Amino acid sequence: MEKSSLRGGYTNLPIQSSLNFREIMMAMAKPGEIRTLTGGFGPEPLSISTSNIILTLCDPETKISLLGKYDREFVRDWIVFHTNATFSLPTEADFVIGTWKDIKPLSQFKCGTEEYPDRSATIILETEKLENLGVNLRGPGIKTSIELTIPDRELLHFNQSLYPMGLDFFLCCDDKLSGLPRSTRLVET
Amino acid sequence: MQKKNWSRKEWLSILAKSDLDSLSTLWKKVQINAEYEFFRKPEIGTVMVRGRSGGTGNSFNLGEITVSRCSVGLQTGEQGYGYIQGRSTEGATIAALVDAFMQTSHKKLIEQKILKPLDAIHKRNKKDLASKAEATKVDFFTLARKS
Amino acid sequence: MYVAVKGGEKAIDNAHAWLSELRRGDENVLELSVDQIREQLSLAVNRVMSEGSLFDPDLAALAIKQSRGDLIEAIFLIRAYRTTLPRFGYSAPINTDSMQCTRRISATFKDIPGGQILGPTFDYTHRLLDFKLAAEGNRTKAQSQKTEAKSTPHITEFLNKEGLIQTENDDGSDPPDLTREPLEIPANRAIRLQALSRSDEGFLLGLAYSTQRGYARNHAFVGELRIGICSVEMDIPELGFSIEIGEIEVTECETVNQFVGSKKEPPQFTRGYGLVFGQTERKAISMALVDRAMRWKELGEENKNAPAQDAEFVLYHCDNIQATGFLEHIKLPHYVDFQSEIELVRKLRKAADQNKKQEGK
Known part of the structure; x- marks a missing residue:
């Protein structure tokens, strides 16, 4: 294996993964707020925040689908070495990693079932920019409203008709992270 | 009986099944020192063991065993992966270092001073067990019937 | 319905301390080591491993010691410990x-x-208590007949x-996992x-x-x-x-x-x-x-x-x-639950009394 596929795991696993888990959980609990993940790093083109989500949330029972430029052997090697996760088709994946361009159509991913809405995919969306500027969001976990740069409004429209089923998103840029759960809506103007 | 050349799969298996006391003692005796980095710090976890229904049918999950593992990189580039049954971060680290040094000029030394003795202990234990079992094998006496 | 009730902290601490003292028993008797349990109570260790669903004799022996020999409590400890470990993967089916x-x-x-x-079986023993074991200990060595492992x-x-x-055939399907x-x-x-x-x-x-x-x-x-x-x-x-x-x-x-x-x-x-x-x-x-x-x-x-x-x-x-877990939880406080039950029974009795009176008229 390439050294780049072996480096970048946690040096103090229980502490680092717990700290990041807390951040990731809060990102979903308070959509739109921007948080920082640290500790691990994967090979390019994986961002720091995506790498840390993988290290913290993935294990042998999670199926990952890598799209576009992320679907590379050394990226797969890194994920396997550090998490033992397996890879699957986009339609069966628990975690999907890609850019906005790669992930469409959204309808191809698991959206859960009426009985088990949690059996759905989480999309880790790598973005070029992540700031509290752009579209206006509302919903559970947002006091009044919050602005965030998102690649496309469709991302929010898609979930609207499916609730309680749907997709959850992490927007990732460098070491920054923001959560967009299925319950988040656009503020209509 | 004694094989001259173990494959990597074989030596990793010998290490995984060895007991910590013997491994640790033998390792300390060879005294190989080198700079290395951890790719994966030694950690303790489990592996889910599977069986087969009826011995040959579909697989099912039987239960877990504890396993420790570690991986290291030598400064010279060789990578070592250690797995060992049970909970021992020390054992996993030694196993990974042994694996790495087996790819260097220390190969002969390690084969002689670590792998060979470990394999011999394992074989002896198996033989002892087999011999005790053999002593409990039933000899049936059959009487010829008079017609 | 559960209501948070404060108090009892000191009582609980002291109960645990007493539990610990009883676990040790009479201090004039040698303390049992985990190694001794693993080697000499190995069938109890095996039961804890099988029902705890974790093969690790040392851990099972420790759990037996900690639980004072209550094997279900020991199994509980093993199951709880297991959940703290990461799972590296699944083995190939054992052959x-x-x-x-x-x-x-x-x-x-x-x-x-x-x-x-x-093998080492109880099958042909006479199930007579062996008082020699109490008096002199266990000294018999296994017989051995040289053979190769096979x-x-x-x-x-x-x-x-x-x-x-x-016949039993493998259709190659991935087995589901109860623990997941x-x-x-x-x-x-x-x-x-x-x-x-x-x-x-x-x-x-x-x-x-x-x-x-x-x-x-x-x-x-x-x-x-x-x-x-x-x-x-x-x-x-x-x-x-x-x-x-x-x-x-x-x-x-x-x-x-x-x-x-x-x-x-x-x-x-x-x-x-x-x-x-x-x-x-x-x-x-x-x-x-x-x-x-x-x-x-x-x-x-x-x-x-x-x-x-x-x-x-x-x-x-x-x-x-x-x-x-479910059985034993009923011994834990259900004070509010039971209050409502009492209220209900009182009401029913009152209604029944009134009915009787009306019938009597």
Whole structure:
């Protein structure tokens, strides 16, 4: 294996993964707020925040689908070495990693079932920019409203008709992270 | 009986099944020192063991065993992966270092001073067990019937 | 309904301290070490490993010590500890054909290739208390007859050659895992076997006995019972090949059951299967009987509404940690619950009294 596929795991696993888990959980609990993940790093083109989500949330029972430029052997090697996760088709994946361009159509991913809405995919969306500027969001976990740069409004429209089923998103840029759960809506103007 | 050349799969298996006391003692005796980095710090976890229904049918999950593992990189580039049954971060680290040094000029030394003795202990234990079992094998006496 | 009630902290601390003192017992008696438990109470250790579903003799011995010998409490400790460990992956199915047997017997054939090996069994002991053990300790050494370590083929394979026994084939499917997905009914055989292997020995023994006494009788013979060491092999993704990552002792029981045939299957022998961690033969035989009883549907047998045939009943009640958790929780404070019950009974009594009075008029 390439050294780049072996480096970048946690040096103090229980502490680092717990700290990041807390951040990731809060990102979903308070959509739109921007948080920082640290500790691990994967090979390019994986961002720091995506790498840390993988290290913290993935294990042998999670199926990952890598799209576009992320679907590379050394990226797969890194994920396997550090998490033992397996890879699957986009339609069966628990975690999907890609850019906005790669992930469409959204309808191809698991959206859960009426009985088990949690059996759905989480999309880790790598973005070029992540700031509290752009579209206006509302919903559970947002006091009044919050602005965030998102690649496309469709991302929010898609979930609207499916609730309680749907997709959850992490927007990732460098070491920054923001959560967009299925319950988040656009503020209509 | 004694094989001259173990494959990597074989030596990793010998290490995984060895007991910590013997491994640790033998390792300390060879005294190989080198700079290395951890790719994966030694950690303790489990592996889910599977069986087969009826011995040959579909697989099912039987239960877990504890396993420790570690991986290291030598400064010279060789990578070592250690797995060992049970909970021992020390054992996993030694196993990974042994694996790495087996790819260097220390190969002969390690084969002689670590792998060979470990394999011999394992074989002896198996033989002892087999011999005790053999002593409990039933000899049936059959009487010829008079017609 | 539960209400947070404060207080009792000191009482709890002191209760734990007393528990700890009692665990130690009389200090004039030597303290039991974990090594001693592992070596000298090994069948208790095996039971804790099998029902705790974690093969690690040292941990099981520690759990027995901590629980003062309450094995269900020890199993609880093991199950709790297990959840704190990351899982590195799944092994390849162990190959029991290449088991190094320490015991291997058949009740169906006398002369079997490889022979009947009794192993360290209680079977032929007289069940007389041995007072010498109390007075002098244990000194007998095992006999030994030199031989090489070897594996022995399964006995049921000989019936297979004549086509007299139903075959077990692998369709390559990935087995579901009870420890990851909640139990759903109907459960396939892989889930049933996993549940049975970690289930309570006493419960399983009772169920198996019920099938022998006539509740869904399936007339089992022990085709083969073997105990021994199997190596565990796993694919190591970073290496790209598999290695042996350890060795475990298991008990395997294959029963051969008479089967008169059904609409689906010709008359033949069918099988029940038991596979359990450690030297645990009572459990393995019980498992095989109950496994066979639950297979009535796929074999096209009649449903006799017997407990052992009812997979839902068996699977939802065989886990002693689930059972004890729910059972024992009723001793914990239910003060508010019970207050409402009292209110209800008072109301009903009042209404009944009034009815009586009205009838009396």
